[in-house]
Amino acid sequence: MIVNKVFKALNDNTRREILNLLKQKDMTAGEIAEAFNITKPSISHHLDILHQAELVTSEKQGQFVIYSLNTTVLDDILSWMITLKK
Amino acid sequence: MIVNKVFKALNDNTRREILNLLKQKDMTAGEIAEAFNITKPSISHHLDILHQAELVTSEKQGQFVIYSLNTTVLDDILSWMITLKK
DNA sequence: TAGGTATTTAGACAAATATCTAAATAATAT
């Protein structure tokens, strides 16, 4: 169930901030890591969880991996919430 | 930060199901517990987390505690997501 | 007041999570 993975992915401030960063522009894993006071392996792990939830996509370009925001999956959460509201 | 607590509260299937139950009608803690294959103390704990996130309100009526759904706080999550989308 | 019902609190425990360091993999450049 993707809703499960999305809620899990969103339940962490660092991951939510990563999404906010990617809103501005696509970034490499290294660039993302530099924005936080956390080691690269930890950021890599966060990116993996975001990827599993399909909140980001990734593309390898040479030695870099470029991450992009994918908000389409948020629609599932949105409709889940709207259903609850009405 | 309430957004934090809301995301935390929503990151559990049992708690999301509790909210869906309360969508139909207000319920006592006992009634909610009966709907799950989980002990009453565990449900009580879930209700506490939902309450901290202000996703439910509670009112004591005699020996019963009646829980109600409160979706207003979902607006914060909604606008957080909409900001991310645009 | 005593006994019963509804709910929460306390304390324990296993599983999940966020983080780290060290090592592995992959691509580039000299």
Place this chain on the structure above:
DNA sequence: ATATTATTTAGATATTTGTCTAAATACCTA
């Protein structure tokens, strides 16, 4: 080829989380 850079994987550890049982609290009724 070798060294350098970018990223991920592996393994360890402390913290958080979901669950349980047992006990405490609160209310009701006879």
